[in-house]
Amino acid sequence: MGNSALKAHLETAQKTGVFQLTGKGLSEFPEDLQKLASNLRTIDLSSNKIEILTPVIGKFSVLKSLSLNNNKLTALPEELCKLKRLDTLHLNGNHLRQLPAGFGQLSALKTLSLSGNRLRTVPTQLCSLRHLDVVDLSKNQIQSVPDAVGELQAIELNLNQNQISQISVQISHCPRLKVLRLEENCLELSMLPQSILSDSQISLLAVEGNLFEIKKLRELxxxxxxxxxxxxxxxKFA
Incomplete structure (x- = not known):
């Protein structure tokens, strides 16, 4: 991509607070974006070939929305965790295996999308995020849901198309969880905590495509x- 085109995008972003450059084959985070670190509210660099998110991301102090879907990220820098105003983070379709240790410091985060990565467990850092509403961890390699999940504040948790065969009973204790999606996993009916049905806030449980017939669920x-x-x-929504 030519310098003049990038310059035009930067000039527009200076005025609008929004920088969007998708599907342009970028291999790295544009260095010149640093000049706008103090006034960018939205960055969308989806569908590029970015392998590394540089530590400079921590300087974008007013950033509210960051989208890096369909890139080649294998890790995220700790500096990302400095973004105290970030409320929306889309990282679908990358190669992420884990989140930074300080991820729980993203105190304003409401929406997190990590579909189509290489996570093997539900990151426990998510349990520190008090304003989290929607978490999408579908299409990863998650095999079990740990006890720590009981602290999760999310309203909706999407775990479709993983390899989950075990779920902690603590998931029933999630104080705000209304929607739990577990379609196309490796769950036996005996591994589904009964308390999800009898003693939780969950009002939509999606479990099609596991190792049991749905009619058996109705007998529990x-x-x-x-x-x-x-x-x-x-x-309520009718």
């Missing part, structure tokens, strides 16, 4: 309580 104790929540939620 607590299913009637789950259906009460499901129906009440449906009526």
């Amino acid at each position: 104790e607590g299913y009637d309580k789950y259906m009460e929540r499901f129906t009440a939620t449906k009526k």
Whole structure:
């Protein structure tokens, strides 16, 4: 991509606070973006070939939305965790295996998309994020859901198309979790905590495509309580 085209994008971003440069074959985070670190609210560099997110990202102090979908990222810098105003982070379709240790410091984060990466477990750092609403961890390599998940504040958790065969009973204790998606995993019915049905806030449980027939789920104790929540939620939005 030519310098003049990049310059034009930078000039527009200076005025709007939005920098969007998608599908341009960029192999690195544009260095010149640093000049706008104090006034960019949105950066979208999706569908490029970026392998490294440089530590300079930590300087974008007013950034609210960062999209790096469909790049080649294998890791994220700790400096990302300095973005105290970041509320939306889209990192679908990369090669991430883990999150930075300080990820729980992203105190404003509401929406996190990590679909199509290489995560093997639900990152426990997410449990420190008090304002998190929606988490998408679908299409990873997650095999189990750990006890720490009971602290998760999210309203919706998408774990579709992983390799999950075990789920901690603590998931029933998530204080705000309403939607739990577990489609196309490796769950036996006996591995699904019954308390999800009888004793949780979950009003939409999606479990199609696992190692049991859905009609067997309906025979479990607590299913009637789950259906009460499901129906009440449906009526609310009808």
